[in-house]
Amino acid sequence: MSNSSAPSVGYDIYAHRGRNIILDFHEELKRNMPEHMPTHLPGPVTGSDLRASLSATKASPVGILGAGAGGLYTALILQDLDIPYRIIEAQDKVGGRLFTYQFPDQTGTPYNYFDVGAMRFPMISSMERVFKLFDYPHLNTGDIALKSKLKPFYFVGGGNNNTYLSYNDVTIRQNAVPSLDPFKADQMIQDVETADRDQYINAGTKAITDDVIGPFATGLLKDLKNGGEEGWKYLQQFDAYSTRAYMALKYSPTTDVNIPKRPLPNDVVNWCETFDKSTGWYDRALSETVLEAVAFGWSPGPHPPRTQWVCIDGGAQEIAESMAKYIRSCGADPITLNAPVTSISMNDHDLNIDVVTNDNEHNKFSHVISTIPLPVLRTLDISRAGLSVRQSNALRELNYGPSVKIGLQFKTAWWTTGNDMDSKPLNIVGGQTYTDRPLRTIVYPSFGNVQGGQATTLIASYCWTEDATRLGALIDHIENKPLMTMVLRELAAIHNVTVDFLRGELLDQKAWSWSHNPYSMGAFAFFGPGKFESLYTSLNSPAARGRLHFAGEALSVRHAWVEGALDSAWKAVCEIIMSDYPDRKDKFFANWGTNAEWIRTTKPADMYTTPEDKDNFLLEHIVLTSPRREPQRD
Structure with missing residues (x-):
């Protein structure tokens, strides 16, 4: 990977927030330190006290827990740097929240699927690392062609945007909403x-x-x-x-x-x-x-500029599958599936980390990068993993947001090719319908020949927060009869068609609640007032004597996005490079860029070079939060 394609994260609004949280926290730590405790960095990265305290045998590989976006991206970096690693995944597939469900019925094939997890990517500067991933040469060589799978996502409906707004029993096409409120605001x-x-x-x-x-x-x-x-x-x-x-x-x-x-x-x-x-x-x-x-492209005024969005032809899980395919092509398969982690602990005899899977299978690693969703991590036995009190409390206090998606497969794309009960063409091409009814958001497909109605799957409901909590309670993962009765009733009312018509069209359904999934226990990090700062400052420090590193979207200012998972993976690998692999640091920064949350740069070229200690806030963060830094005694 050349410098021109290195996936640096520039200094944007997110990095501005993250960096200032960290710098304010560092100033607070320095103010509260005893006078005799040094607050300067302990020397250069290549020969510091920090590295000496962290050094251990490199005979054991780095353990990556979780084969989602963050875990697989971690593996790409380590593979490039020739650092041995293994990936442990609890499920029988890679991807995590990059999850695409394919209906068994072949109607609409190859577009008989919907994205249960991540499904769309805004083309904005703060998502630069994920778009550099799409360009990564190893994911676009031979039979891996990730970039060619990028397709437009119709965030707003194509053509005349015939999608609906439906509130307080008033349903109007989005292209026909009058200037004065038609939705009974006076009664609200x-x-x-x-x-x-x-x-x-x-x-x-x-x-x-x-x-x-x-x-x-x-x-x-x-x-x-x-x-x-x-x-x-x-x-x-x-x-x-x-x-x-x-x-x-x-x-x-x-x-x-x-x-x-x-x-x-x-x-x-x-x-x-x-x-x-x-x-x-x-x-x-x-x-x-x-x-x-x-x-989502906020801009003041009634007509803000539109953000361009893309989706992945074949579903967002293709991102994970592409990374896994390349990783497996590099040698012996480093990915172990069906291996749920049950405990993480420090080894009493050396500086390695012991990870137990399936209750009795022991794995020894020099470092562990955990991309396990934080609510799940808290259910493991981490009593001997060396977490600080602040880290343990951050795990307990973390807010994860609920999210539900309900995918339906029909015989035809009736929302595009059909008529309503008044014999008016529906003619909906992509985009989203918004409502205060239980479905809240209906997402029409953007893949395939949408104008011709090729894709016959529909996300009948995509909802969050309290709306998702209520719908999630109706999911039984079998027939979902009460849920489907409600969903078809609501779809019929909004689109002015009959329930019988929809029942005749329906082939299959799949409802999913991320809060009820034991491998996620929530859809994404969604913080309460004042909560992010505590989690961000505490869990972005290693535990277990500098050997256990945390990653995942929750630990990035870009949380709830794939970009956040990638940024946090970069941060976790950077911690390992600084402690055990100083000889790889130049290649790391040249090939994988910097992250402005953690590294100060003053000119574009700085984004691809090894930073000086004074510009490396991550190194300072590890030093200031390390439990090994005890006051010196006279």
């Missing part, structure tokens, strides 16, 4: 005077939520442009607030929206949440809402 907002209510309705939910988010997003963007920290400091003032609390207690509307100059009434907050997010989303951290908006 009852806790204000009529004149005030009219002002809120005239402004609309998008203008109000833009006004809430705008000062934070624009402040962070100004920081990036000017090299300042004012935007970051402003967001941090409200890090302990949920989105709901901020809107109801602290928000001060600008003159642009022409609404009462005070925080929002509860009914208005609920109204905004209904149209903007999912039920209960606003109870999570304000910073989560701000960064989510940026990731």
Whole structure:
């Protein structure tokens, strides 16, 4: 991999947040250290006290726990650096939350599938590492052709965008929504005077939520442009607030929206949440809402520029399969499937880590990089893994968001080629329908010849938070009769077709709740007010005398994205390089770039060279958080 294609992560809004969290934490640690404890770095990476304290035999390979996006990406890096490794995976397949379900019936083949997990990738600068992965030469050689599988994802419906908005029993095509609210907002907002209510309705939910988010997003963007920290400091003032609390207690509307100059009434907050997010989303951290908006291409104004999105032809699991295929082609298969980890512990006799699988199979590793989802990790026996009190508490306090997808396979793509009960063509091509009904979001396929109705699978519901919790309770993983009765009823109502018609079209169904999956125990990290900072600073330090490293989307500022899993894998490998493989560091940075959350760069060329100690915040983080740094005694 040449420098021009090295997957560096530039200094964007996410890196700005992550770096400042770390630097603020470091300053706090230094202030609280005894005077006789040195706070400088212990020398160069190639010969520091840190490396001496971490050095151990390299006879044992690096253990990678989990064969999802983060684990497989870790293996790609180690393979490139000629560092021996093994991957241990609990399930009978690779991919983790890169999970594509293929219906047994061949109708619509090869597009008889839907993505249960990750399914779409925005083409924005903060997702650079994942797009560099798509370009990785070893994944585009011979019969592995990952990049050729990138296809447009219709986040907004193609053509005239004939998808629907359906709220309060009013269903309207998205291309025909009138300027004044048609969804009975006057009946939703009852806790204000009529004149005030009219002002809120005239402004609309998008203008109000833009006004809430705008000062934070624009402040962070100004920081990036000017090299300042004012935007970051402003967001941090409200890090302990949920989105709901901020809107109801602290928000001060600008003159642009022409609404009462005070925080929002509860009914208005609920109204905004209904149209903007999912039920209960606003109870999570304000910073989560701000960064989510940026990731989805937020821009002020009624007509923001559209973000381009892509999906993977064959499903997102192809990403994992491509990585695994290359890894296996390099020699003996390093991936062990059907091997659930039951304990992780430090070895009493040397500095190796003992990983037990299937209760009685012992594996010895020089280092372990755990990409196991953090809620699952907490259920393992890690009592002898050397976690600090802060790390143990971070695992306990972590918030993972629920998510449900319900995939249906039909005989035809009736939403594209069929008519409704009024004999009007449905003519929906890709995109999404949004509703306050239980399904919340309906995702139409973007793969295959969508205009011709080739793909006959539909994500009938994609929902999060409280909406997912309720639907998840109906999933029985067999016939799902009560669930399917509800799903078909709701689909029929929204699309103005009969339930009998849909029953006649239906071939198969697959419902999935990530919260009820024992290998994930949640869909993605989704933090409450003030929670991310504690987890980010504690679990981004190794445990087990510097031998147990944590990775996964939850440990990145880009959490809930594949990009986050890759970034955290880079960080975990970097820790190992600094401790045991200083001779590989130049190749590591040249081929795999830097991460601006952890490495300061001043010019583009710096992103592909080994950083100096003063610019390596990850090294400083390990030094400052290491339990081995005891005060010196006279």
